[in-house]
Amino acid sequence: MFHTFRFAAVAAAGALLTLVPMQAMASDPSMRCGTHLIYAGGGKGSSRMYEILKKCGEPEAKNGNNWIYTQGNMIRILTFNFEGRLRLIESERK
Numbered sequence: 001m002f003h004t005f006r007f008a009a010v011a012a013a014g015a016l017l018t019l020v021p022m023q024a025m026a027s028d029p030s031m032r033c034g035t036h037l038i039y040a041g042g043g044k045g046s047s048r049m050y051e052i053l054k055k056c057g058e059p060e061a062k063n064g065n066n067w068i069y070t071q072g073n074m075i076r077i078l079t080f081n082f083e084g085r086l087r088l089i090e091s092e093r094k
Contacts, residue, residue, distance in 0.1 A: 028089040031069075031076055033057075040078075042087035049084045070094070 030039050033056035038047040047055075052067070059067035059078070067078040079088040 025077075025090045025092050028076075028091050031056075031071075031078075031089050038086060038089075040086045040089045042081045042083075042085050046085045046087070048086070049080060052078065052086065 029041065030037050033052075036055035038052050038055060040046055056069060059069050061068040065080045065082075067080075069076045069078065073094050075092045075094060077088075077090040077092075078086055079090070081087045
């Protein structure tokens with residue numbers, strides 16, 4: 001059972017890495033979309049999927065609970081928890 005879960009996690013991570021080549025990833029507590037801010041953390045103050053769609057529009061790519069946005073020379077990977085709240089924002093330069 002553990003090996004099946006581990007394989008699925010490794011496969012999911014590999015699929016994400018093919019979308020975004022790894023460099024130095026940084027974690028951010030918030031992200032700006034136009035005049036709006038969205039917040040990570042996974043708790044009650046964090047943004048929900050529908051709020052992010054309203055403020056930021058459709059992501060360039062979706063991979064399970066990960067959404068990918070490109071803003072200027074930055075790639076932002078948004079990770080959601082099982083409740084649909086934004087848990088993590090990772091940033092990387094193109």
